[in-house]
Amino acid sequence: MRSLILASLAVSVALPAFADEVNIYSHRQPELLKPLTDAFTEKTGITVNTAFVDKGMVERLQAEGDRSPADLIMTVDVARLGEVKDAGVTQAVAGDALDAVPETLRDADGQWMGLTTRxxxxxxxxxxxxxxxxxxxxxxxxxxxxxxxxxxxxxxxxxxxxxxxxxxxxxxxxxxxxxxxxxxxxxxxxxxxxxxxxxxxxxxxxxxxxxxxxxxxxxxxxxxxxxxxxxxxxxxxxxxxxxxHVNVSGVALTSAAPNKDAALQLIEFLVSDEAQKIYAETNFEFPVSDHVERSEIVQSWGEFxxxxxxxxxxxxxxxxxxxxxxxxxxxx
CATH class of the missing domain: 3.40.190.10 (Periplasmic binding protein-like II)
Structure with a gap:
């Protein structure tokens, strides 16, 4: 992230700069996202930098304002997605990526969308x-x-x-x-x-x-x-x-999003059948896509x-x- 050192994050690390990149602030551990981000980079050539922000994500984004390097927020639980929306640090997403997610699993204003359910x-x-x-x-x-x-x-x-x-x-x-x-x-x-x-x-x-x-x-x-x-x-x-009752892991586009076009490409990838299959196989979650089968272990738990x-x-x-x-x- 263009000479950025995330000194105050839960994981403090200087992230490298690339011509084409997407920067994620994540409540989820980066290793859980790595199979997805690696597949996206291989497919598009766009580098994904992920910073684990355990606490204080909203406060950090508000403090950074328009200077924030973060393009996307990835988190678990609808409450955290609602918090970032209410804080005014996100912007709406429209189009095929949003439409790929069932209405019950996304924000009515397009400010966040579910990627998997549990x-x-x-x-x-x-x-x-x-x-x-x-x-x-x-x-x-x-x-x-x-x-x-x-x-x-x-x-x-x-x-x-x-x-x-x-x-x-x-x-x-x-x-x-x-x-x-x-x-x-x-x-x-x-x-x-x-x-x-x-x-x-x-x-x-x-x-x-x-x-x-x-x-x-x-x-x-x-x-x-x-x-x-x-x-x-x-x-x-x-x-x-x-x-x-189901909840989600989800994504939101930040209001600053310095790499908006690349970030939107990543969102589109995350709701694709390819990425949904990776989610299903590696994290034992339910895909939001009706076209993707659950993993064998998840199927063994039965239908609901x-x-x-x-x-x-x-x-x-x-x-x-x-x-x-x-x-x-x-x-x-």
């Missing part, structure tokens, strides 16, 4: 949870699960998005009651990440947990965690009047019906959802 599912003990014992998100508040649920903090983005989706279906009063019911069913205080909850099921500390689908693929590739993964099965709960509530609506409901989570002191 379902927020339930990991259930193979030994202690019977088939059909849990079928809906509403079931999580049933007293029969008292002392049987583990979860990461509900103030985490993934659970805030799920709560926002529940809010979109049921309204504030029912959502508060639902949160209180799940809290009463917890086996222990919320802590750790999604994989840690599966470990707790394996250890007999609880029987079910919430998690993202792709973690199953990641755990099965890990020598230690494979045993945890094999102790559970994936359930695809639905809302009583909807489908299974994604919820139809638009992610842009879920993003708008996120602040109210977080208020309700904090009101019931879920993580306390």
């Amino acid at each position: 379902a927020r599912i339930v990991y259930a003990s193979k030994d202690r949870v019977a088939d059909g014992e849990l079928t809906s998100y509403e079931d999580l508040a049933d007293p029969k699960w008292k002392g049987r649920i583990c979860t990461r903090p509900f103030t985490h983005d993934y659970n805030v998005a799920l709560t926002a989706a529940f809010l979109g279906h049921h309204g504030a009063e029912e959502t508060k009651t639902w949160l209180e019911g799940i809290k009463a069913n917890l086996a222990k205080k919320p802590e750790g990440n999604d994989r840690a909850q599966v470990k707790s099921i394996w250890a007999g500390e609880c029987d079910i947990s919430l998690g993202n689908t792709y973690y199953m693929g990641k755990m099965l590739q890990d020598d230690e965690q494979k045993e945890w993964a094999e102790s559970v099965r994936i359930l695809f709960p639905t809302f009583a009047d909807g489908g299974t 019906t994604p919820d139809s509530l638009p992610l842009s609506e879920i993003s708008d409901l996120r602040p109210q959802a977080l208020d309700l989570i904090e009101e019931v002191n879920f993580d306390g």
Whole structure:
């Protein structure tokens, strides 16, 4: 990035300058994007520089303003995509690239779009949870699960998005009651990440947990965690009047975008069948393209019906959802 040293980023590194390049600020680890960026560079000759920005992305982009070297923002979770839009550090994308993404998985104003999806599912003990014992998100508040649920903090983005989706279906009063019911069913205080909850099921500390689908693929590739993964099965709960909640990894074009044309080429590549297949095979995520098959491992988890509530609506409901989570002191 033209003599830029990203000294204040989580990973501080001087990035090289090239005649044709795209510069990405990413919440995702660069190694997760490398198979995609390498394929794009091989196809187009355009170099991709990726800087991992763990925290403070919005603040950094606002401080840099029009001088920002970043062309694209790549992140996970609709909440983070909504944050960059609300901060005014993105610009709209139109045309074939945007149209390639289903309407429910992109911003209504074209300020961001999903690239892959992941379902927020339930990991259930193979030994202690019977088939059909849990079928809906509403079931999580049933007293029969008292002392049987583990979860990461509900103030985490993934659970805030799920709560926002529940809010979109049921309204504030029912959502508060639902949160209180799940809290009463917890086996222990919320802590750790999604994989840690599966470990707790394996250890007999609880029987079910919430998690993202792709973690199953990641755990099965890990020598230690494979045993945890094999102790559970994936359930695809639905809302009583909807489908299974999905979230996205996504991309947004920055308002500065010094290499806009090249950045738009990369966006077009990321929604192409070629890139979607790479996503499916390497990260165990669901392609947004209907033309691309899921990986063999992902197919083994079974079919489900994604919820139809638009992610842009879920993003708008996120602040109210977080208020309700904090009101019931879920993580306390």
